[in-house]
Amino acid sequence: DAGVIQSPRHEVTEMGQEVTLRCKPISGHNSLFWYRQTMMRGLELLIYFNNNVPIDDSGMPEDRFSAKMPNASFSTLKIQPSEPRDSAVYFCASRVPGGGVGDTQYFGPGTRLTVL
């Protein structure tokens, strides 16, 4: 199994530009999570989906952030317009089907975003 796939692995952009991060979960997993990690705030949940439906987006910082999951094998996280404080590592994770709170998540390698 290829694991969770994220692209791009690194992104450097200028303030005000649109940024789109992509994630392909492990095949057959039906829950998908987006996290952001910074030195100051640690690992924070932004949003998660069950069966392609957003369940909890309370962690999304503000209206500049949006996430979609058009099908079971693809999700995007978009930032428009980007700001320097958005610089972080963004992780996507997926979980086994039917998993309750006792089932583990598998993380992708992350996208390191730098906004100048």
Added chain:
Amino acid sequence: RKEVEQDPGPFNVPEGATVAFNCTYSNSASQSFFWYRQDCRKEPKLLMSVYSSGNEDGRFTAQLNRASQYISLLIRDSKLSDSATYLCVVNQIYFGSGTKLNVKP
């Protein structure tokens, strides 16, 4: 108040030492608990689940104390390769900020 709190460390220990980390959580109704390991510039990876009865995996022992609302991780006979950041996770989605461990030769 944060959902999950950890001492950031770093814990600097010699090879062969025993080291323990604690993690406290705020929601008494929490149901699941994990320890993840994260190497520098890598993604978090599951180390072990934490069960009410406690569980052991080789040199690693995890325990849950519901009354005091904390989980612990004990590492015996530390190896250089144990150097990493250890994250506790509650209810799948609430991560502690991590405790950094440096094992020195």
